[in-house]
Amino acid sequence: MDFTTNNNxxxxxxxxxxxxxxxxxxxxxxxxxxxHLVLECSENISKGDVCCLYSDGSIRKGLANDTDRQYIxxxxxxxxxxxxxxxIQCRGNITxxxxxxxxxxYASNINNGEITSVxxxxxxxxxxxxTDFFLNVSLEAI
Numbered sequence: 001m002d003f004t005t006n007n008n009x010x011x012x013x014x015x016x017x018x019x020x021x022x023x024x025x026x027x028x029x030x031x032x033x034x035x036h037l038v039l040e041c042s043e044n045i046s047k048g049d050v051c052c053l054y055s056d057g058s059i060r061k062g063l064a065n066d067t068d069r070q071y072i073x074x075x076x077x078x079x080x081x082x083x084x085x086x087x088i089q090c091r092g093n094i095t096x097x098x099x100x101x102x103x104x105x106y107a108s109n110i111n112n113g114e115i116t117s118v119x120x121x122x123x124x125x126x127x128x129x130x131t132d133f134f135l136n137v138s139l140e141a142i
Contacts, residue, residue: 035092037073041080048096049076049113050124051088059086061113064106064120072107072122074137094135099127 042058045051052062053071063069074090099105100117107122108114115124125135 036077036087036089038085038087041082041084041086043082044080045076045086045113046079047076050074050107050115051076051086051113059088062107062122063112064109064122069112070107070122072124072137075124075135076113089135090137091135093128094133095131096127096133097131099130099133101127101129103127105133 039053039059041051041060042054042056043060045059045061050062050072051059051074052069053073054060055068059073060069062072064072074088075094075096077087077089077094080086096115103117104119104126105115105117105124106120107124108116109118109120110116124137125133127133
């Protein structure tokens with residue numbers, strides 16, 4: 001699919017870029033209500049999954065080594081069924097489980113929607129402790 005001619009994809013990219021431009025100067029966002037996007041997902045997504053902007057302009061689980069799934073925009077704030085609106089945290093503090101304290105995390109290149117401490121080139125953020133995660137996704141790839 002040609003991403004440059006897909007109107008739904010382009011609209012979603014513009015929405016994400018506009019959000020990023022508005023919040024780019026904030027190094028640390030305390031109010032998580034101003035650091036998320038709401039877009040429609042096209043597959044079932046669980047709370048805490050890494051999310052990407054897919055080629056059709058919808059949200060799917062992200063994967064670092066898949067060209068259709070590597071445009072990572074954040075982490076799902078709640079579980080969502082395909083076809084519904086999903087809130088995605090893009091920057092700031094978020095609570096996750098199973099983290100290793102003081103560790104940098106990346107989007108997985110093996111399992112859709114997961115993070116890993118192995119450097120895959122798609123940086124997600126770092127853990128402050130075993131449950132607090134500072135999310136700092138770079139949206140430069142889109």
